[in-house]
Amino acid sequence: MSAASRLYPLPFLAVAILAGCSSQSGQPVSKGEKPVDVASVVRQKMPASVKDREAWAKDIATTFKSQGLAPTVENICSVLAVAQQESGYQADPVVPGLSKIAWQEIDRRAERLHIPLFLVHTALKINSPNGKSYSERLDTVKTEKQLSAIFDDFINMVPMGQTLFGSYNPVHTGGPMQVSIAFAEQHAKGYPWNM
Known part of the structure; x- marks a missing residue:
């Protein structure tokens, strides 16, 4: 870096x-x-x-x-x-338990939108630009900056992702x-x- x-x-x-x-x-x-x-x-x-x-x-x-x-x-x-x-x-400090928090939020949003969890979890098994799946990256995410990067990678991969999901970035605060x-x-x- x-x-x-x-x-x-x-x-x-x-x-x-x-x-x-x-x-x-x-x-x-x-x-x-x-x-x-x-x-x-x-x-x-x-x-x-x-x-x-x-x-x-x-x-x-x-x-x-x-x-x-x-x-x-x-x-x-x-x-x-x-x-x-x-x-x-x-x-860009480490946020304790961020992976668990991220997965809970993903599941909560999927349920709110009536999207089956297995569908969301399956979609997140797709490989991201760095070669790891989105699930793997979420499992090891430590900072808000990393979480925001995962989200940005995902919406840039999905057709019309920025248009459809750009306002749904779960990171709404800047750092610690x-x-x-x-x-x-x-x-x-x-x-x-x-x-």
């Missing part, structure tokens, strides 16, 4: 964190406060054990700038505290923060940002 593809979730997670923390755009620095260099403060305050600290610093600084958030130590520390509590600074993707998209003005 390339460094670029590995770091792709970081900007999205940063916007999700900051979108969740912001209620208005273009917040000025309060009187008596002076703006700080966001990336420097992030590097200083973030635990040394965090992987890709430089990428986090750069992405959070870019997000502050693009969202017009006041670059104060208090705001930066708030973002870092929420990110640490909710994600442990992992852009559980921020609604729709909410984050509304607050992602100008994304993708120049990095």
Whole structure:
């Protein structure tokens, strides 16, 4: 996996964190406060054990700038505290029991639509683009990003899949923060940002 593809979730997670923390755009620095260099403060305050600290610093600084958030130590520390509590600074963390959750949701949706479970489970035995069946991939899925990729592969394989199933992606939140993707998209003005 390339460094670029590995770091792709970081900007999205940063916007999700900051979108969740912001209620208005273009917040000025309060009187008596002076703006700080966001990336420097992030590097200083973030635990040394965090992987890709430089990428986090750069992405959070870019997000502050693009969202017009006041670059104060208090705001930066708030973002870092929420990110640490909710994600442990992992852009695509393992979700315990995700495979079981995914299968339960597939079965629930099939039953709601009156589609026999054996038909759905048989369809998922088809090989996916990576050579494994969709069932095998679902049995070993660990992250929301992986689950979303399985869904995207499946709807791209089915004729008119995007048209018929595009709005049924079971992943509705972005990463560990559980921020609604729709909410984050509304607050992602100008994304993708120049990095």
